[in-house]
Amino acid sequence: xxxxxxxxxxxxxxxAASRGLGxxxxxxxxxxxxxxxxxxxxxxxxxxxxxxxxTVIAVIGAVMSYKEKKMVALITQAVGSFIKxxxxxxxxxxxxxxxxxxxxxxxxxxxxxxxxxxxxxLFRNLIPPIMGQIDFTPILGxxxxxxxxxxxxxxxxVGRF
Numbered sequence: 001x002x003x004x005x006x007x008x009x010x011x012x013x014x015x016a017a018s019r020g021l022g023x024x025x026x027x028x029x030x031x032x033x034x035x036x037x038x039x040x041x042x043x044x045x046x047x048x049x050x051x052x053x054x055t056v057i058a059v060i061g062a063v064m065s066y067k068e069k070k071m072v073a074l075i076t077q078a079v080g081s082f083i084k085x086x087x088x089x090x091x092x093x094x095x096x097x098x099x100x101x102x103x104x105x106x107x108x109x110x111x112x113x114x115x116x117x118x119x120x121x122l123f124r125n126l127i128p129p130i131m132g133q134i135d136f137t138p139i140l141g142x143x144x145x146x147x148x149x150x151x152x153x154x155x156x157x158v159g160r161f
Contacts, residue, residue, distance in 0.1 A: 076152045076153075077152070077153065079152055080148075080149050080152035080153040083145050083148055083149040083152065084149055086115075086116075086119075086145060087142065087145050087146065087149065089112060089115060089116055090116055090119075090120075090138060090141060090142065090145070091142075092112065093112055093113070093116045093120075093138075094138045096109065096112075119141060120137050120138060120141055122141075123137035123138075123140045123141050124137045126140070127140060
């Protein structure tokens with residue numbers, strides 16, 4: 001580090017001598033001198049780093065990115081699990097529509113209806129019931145949720161769904 005200070009002092013002395021003895025250096029000249037000294041100090045620092053230090057720095061960088069990857073994987077798995085649970089609720093909802101005696105205003109069916117109807121209503125605006133009776137919106141809803149669950153639960157390192 002002492003060598004870099006000597007180099008910086010020598011560079012500053014040469015610059016001052018080239019400008020004249022009594023001349024006051026400009027802000028740009030001072031800034032240029034500062035950048036040159038920082039560059040020399042950086043070169044000295046890089047020269048002092050050996051292979052082991054560089055390896056430790058690279059491993060620390062890899063570990064940090066690994067933790068970030070694990071966090072993203074955890075979040076996507078949680079969302080994928082929620083989607084699978086929602087698919088199960090939609091399936092129960094569709095099965096219960098086959099039984100005309102189910103009272104949708106009583107518990108626990110009212111909660112099931114309140115949770116699943118907003119999602120199904122998105123598709124009911126796109127596909128009206130056929131002959132006023134047959135509703136194909138759950139099929140489209142299942143397809144969209146299955147696709148999302150498959151994408152979220154896939155391994156990104158493999159590159160397939």
